[in-house]
Amino acid sequence: MDLGIKGRRAIVCASSKGLGRGAAEALAEAGVTLTLNARTADVLERTADDIRSRYGVEVRTVAADVTTDDGRAALLEAEPQPDILINNAGGPPPGVWSDWGRAEWEKAVNGNMLTPILLATAVLPGMIEREWGRIVSITSGSVKSPIPQLGLSNGARAGLTGFVGGTARQVAKHGVIMNNILPGQHDTDRIKGLMSATSQRENIGVDEARARAQAAIPRGRFGTAEDFGAICAFLCSEHVGFMVGQNILVDGGAFNSTMG
Numbered sequence: 303m304d305l306g307i308k309g310r311r312a313i314v315c316a317s318s319k320g321l322g323r324g325a326a327e328a329l330a331e332a333g334v335t336l337t338l339n340a341r342t343a344d345v346l347e348r349t350a351d352d353i354r355s356r357y358g359v360e361v362r363t364v365a366a367d368v369t370t371d372d373g374r375a376a377l378l379e380a381e382p383q384p385d386i387l388i389n390n391a392g393g394p395p396p397g398v399w400s401d402w403g404r405a406e407w408e409k410a411v412n413g414n415m416l417t418p419i420l421l422a423t424a425v426l427p428g429m430i431e432r433e434w435g436r437i438v439s440i441t442s443g444s445v446k447s448p449i450p451q452l453g454l455s456n457g458a459r460a461g462l463t464g465f466v467g468g469t470a471r472q473v474a475k476h477g478v479i480m481n482n483i484l485p486g487q488h489d490t491d492r493i494k495g496l497m498s499a500t501s502q503r504e505n506i507g508v509d510e511a512r513a514r515a516q517a518a519i520p521r522g523r524f525g526t527a528e529d530f531g532a533i534c535a536f537l538c539s540e541h542v543g544f545m546v547g548q549n550i551l552v553d554g555g556a557f558n559s560t561m562g
């Protein structure tokens with residue numbers, strides 16, 4: 303399918319690996335000019351080189367922490383007029399409610415709520431003026447069904463979801479479309495870290511933790527960055543002009559529900 307976004311310009315946050323990279327690759331395949339971001343410069347440069355050589359698109363890189371004011375300023379300096387913004391950052395650490403005080407909550411809220419809100423706020427005026435924009439925020443299945451050990455994610459991302467729900471409906475008439483993707487378990491470094499924590503918590507091997515987790519997903523496996531990227535690119539396409547403020551689960555059927 304032609305996504306109709308060849309020549310559009312995108313900022314893809316936190317995109318040297320994992321879901322962000324999956325989104326970047328699918329956008330590159332659709333002919334989008336990219337500005338990629340991550341904190342570790344050499345890994346980011348390798349990803350950018352790989353995408354340039356495979357898809358022949360222009361790729362800029364900004365090695366910075368997107369959860370800081372300086373990091374976001376550097377991203378917006380590299381790409382001041384994005385048509386597409388993919389909001390993403392690392393997820394908070396696992397634990398239980400009694401592990402977290404003000405400092406832990408402020409970090410989670412900064413990374414997974416304020417950072418995407420501030421980036422959206424920065425790019426929205428230009429998108430509105432140009433009468434075209436797509437903002438996709440990567441949240442988590444935890445927004446819909448809380449994951450006990452990821453309480454920081456449950457809370458912070460729910461705040462972002464509320465912002466998008468309201469704002470999407472204010473900017474849609476200007477051709478700016480905002481939606482969220484709620485990933486379930488995808489086989490990235492993040493899931494490797496979480497499986498290692500599960501193996502320690504439950505006193506089982508990592509392979510056993512992975513096998514149990516995958517058996518609990520109706521699809522029978524973890525998702526891949528490619529599964530995720532294709533859906534993310536579609537949500538940035540011309541074809542979503544009437545799809546406003548939605549929260550799209552991509553979880554292999556893990557959330558058990560007839561509807562909604």
Ligand code: NAP
Nearest residue numbers: 316318319320321340341342368392393487488490491492
């Ligand atoms: P990942 O494989 O660990 O990749 C994270 C990427 O983000 C890397 O490129 C990393 O590079 C970059 N990054 C992390 N923190 C950053 C920061 N502060 N500033 C800039 N770049 C940063 O993680 P993932 O699985 O793709 O997950 C992406 C997001 O989706 C996370 O918020 C995660 O919690 C959420 N999520 C993931 C899953 C899953 O199953 N994978 C499920 C639900 C939600 P550097 O480390 O070099 O910065």
